[in-house]
Amino acid sequence: MSMPVRCDATPQWPLLRAHFEAAGRDLDLRQAFAGDTQRFAHFSQPAPHVFADLSKNLWDRQAEALLLDMARACGLEQRRDAMFVGQPVNCTEGRAVLHTLLRRPAGLALPGDLPFVAPALEQVHATLDAMLDHADAVRADDGITDVVNIGIGGSDLGPHMAVLALDAYRAPGKRFHFVSNIDGHELHGVLRGLRPERTLFLVASKTFTTIETMTNARSALAWFADQGGRDVARHFTALTVNVEAARALGITRTFGFWDWVGGRYSLWSAIGLPLAIAIGSAGFRGLLAGAHAMDEHFRTAPLxxxxxxxxxxxxxxxxxxxxxxxxxxxxxxxxxxxLPAYLQQLEMESNGKRVDLAGRPLPMATSPVLWGEPGSNGQHAFFQMLHQGSDVLPLEIVAVRQCAHPLPGHHEMLLANALAQTQALMVGRASEDGHRHFPGNRPSSFLLLDALTPASLGALIALQEHRVFASGSLWGINSFDQWGVELGKVLACDLQQRLASGDLSGLDASTAGLLSRLRG
Structure with missing residues (x-):
């Protein structure tokens, strides 16, 4: 693939800088709405299962037009198309990026598909059918009351988030537990409430070498044996491509996936098995259908x-x-x-990069820090800073029009709070008492789902995936590797041995002092 044009190398970049200095820096949202009666209509839009209002953001039509021209000059459309048809857009690892294939309907060919894509799609659906058959069997098995997912990163964050989100669809009589931290307190706390004969463990690791996951898996196997558990093959399932390593632990039921599926994009693969058990095969296929609808929107809609x-x-x-x-x-x-924890990995592991595709240091910043908590809890924690703090911190709200509970009054109050926060951030409130003065003109976006269903959740996640890919493409970075994760892992292996031996040779003074302190 040819090297794409980086955003700062386009003719639009200096034009954007000039427009920002002339009009963007001092744009006032209140005046912008007063001067443009169509502002909401222009900066809001429907997409599959999601309605977005971007009108309360600090941009105008000219800024957006220049940004769109910049995206075209960067070749965003060509890079997007290359991803969908299986070209190796993950250039540092020489891999295709085809998580979208995991939700593509069987037999659907796209113009430009590389030759390996059609057989890969067949494998995807063969694995999906087998996984969902197993999920439905477990879902119907009254003997299994607890499902424990052991994984970390993409093998934990996606399934954990989605199982909680789709609790209204969860199989009755089943409890779901997620163990990710290598801290034994987490696993021990889960195991205390379980009986081996009624528990299914899912060990999720692409390579079956992830140290946190394998440490927890071996401890779970030891607990299973110590508690009189029998038939590892029935009570343990591996989600991995390393079948031999799983079998070495006595785990014979495995579901795999492919090297063109990154961990943080793997919910749609066998990594989604706990979710499939929770919501059933029909629900999981609904999740895939919602994501595919958003894929098609991203692939075909004009920029x-x-x-x-x-x-x-x-x-x-x-x-x-x-x-x-x-x-x-x-x-x-x-x-x-x-959702915030899930999207933290998606955005910051993808775009937390300081060099471009050619390995050159970037002259501009990339991924923002993503953080948050559910509303209305956050209003009583950090919203003070959003409204009156010295930093401007854009807010993104995700709301759901319909609720899935029968309690009267709650949902109307929740939605009113969501609307009130974005309104208050924008309009503010003038007061001569500085403590009571709200400056306003604080930006926010509003994403609205009609209901929280498997399909709408799938669309929402796919929306965020493609957003991250698009911004990474504009910055000229590879959103699909994560070399920054590796160094700490390597050093941890060395330090684990030093904790046992007490060897301090070659360590910096701080690490040596802390290691001595930890050894007592």
């Missing part, structure tokens, strides 16, 4: 009406022109409590 692209352009505008360093995410639905 000016392409929601992932518009979000990515806004992210770049804020990061590189306004200089905003973070984005706050507040899902106004308790089921989406783990």
């Amino acid at each position: 000016a009406q392409n929601l992932p692209v518009r979000l990515a352009l806004l992210d770049l505008w804020y990061r590189n022109f306004h200089g905003f360093t973070s984005r706050c995410l507040a899902p106004y639905h308790a089921g989406l409590a783990r």
Whole structure:
């Protein structure tokens, strides 16, 4: 693949800088709405299962037009198309990036598909059918009351988030537990409430070498044996490509996936087995269908009406022109409590890079810090800083129009709070008492789902995946590797041995002092 044009090398970059200095820096949202009666209509749009209002953001039509021209000059459409047909857009690892294939309907060919894509799609659906058959069997098995997923990173964050989000669809009589931390307190706390004959363990590790996952898996196997558990083959399932390593532990039932599926994009693969057990095969296929609908929107919609692209352009505008360093995410639905944690990995592991595709240091910032908590809890924690703090921190709200509970009054109050926060951030409140003065003109975005269903959750996640890819493409970085994760792992192996031996040779003074302290 040819090297794409980086955003700062386009003719639009200096034009954007000039527009920011002339009009963007001092844009006032209250005046912008007063001067443009169509502002909401222009900066809001429907996409599959998601409606977005981007009108309360610090941009105008000219800024967006320049950003769109910049995206075209960067070759964003060509890079997007290359990803969908299996070209190796993950250039540092020489891999295709085809998580979208995991939700593509069987037999669906796209123009330009590389020759390996059709047989890969057949394998995807063969594995999917087998996995969902197993999920339905476990779902119907009254003898299994507890499902424990052992994984970390992409093998934990996605399934954990989704199982909580789709609790309304969860199989009755089943409890779901997620163990990721190598800290034994977490696993021990889960195991205390379990009986081996009624528990299914899912060990999720692509390579079956992830140290945290394998340490927890071996401890779970030891607990299973110590508690009189029998038939490891029935009570343990591996989600991995390393079948031999799983069998070495006595785990014979395995479901695999492929090297063109990155960990943080793997919910749609066998890594989604705990979710498939929770919501059933029909629910899981609904999740895939919602994601595929968003895939098609991203693949085919013109850039000016392409929601992932518009979000990515806004992210770049804020990061590189306004200089905003973070984005706050507040899902106004308790089921989406783990969404901020999931999207932290998706965004910051993908775009937390300081060099471009050619390995050259970047002259501009990339990924913002993503953080947040569910509303309305966050209102009583950090919203003070959003409204009156010295930093401007863009807020992104995710709300759901329909609730899935029967309690009267709660949902209306929740939605009113979501609307009130974005309104208050924008309009503010003038007061001569500085403590009571709200400056307003604080930006926010509003993403609205009609209901929280498997399909709408799938679309919401796919939206965020494509947004991250689009912004990474504009910055000229590889959003699909994560070399920064590796160094700490290597050093941890060395330090674990030193904790046992007490060897301090070659260590810096701080690490040596702490290691001595830890050894007592």
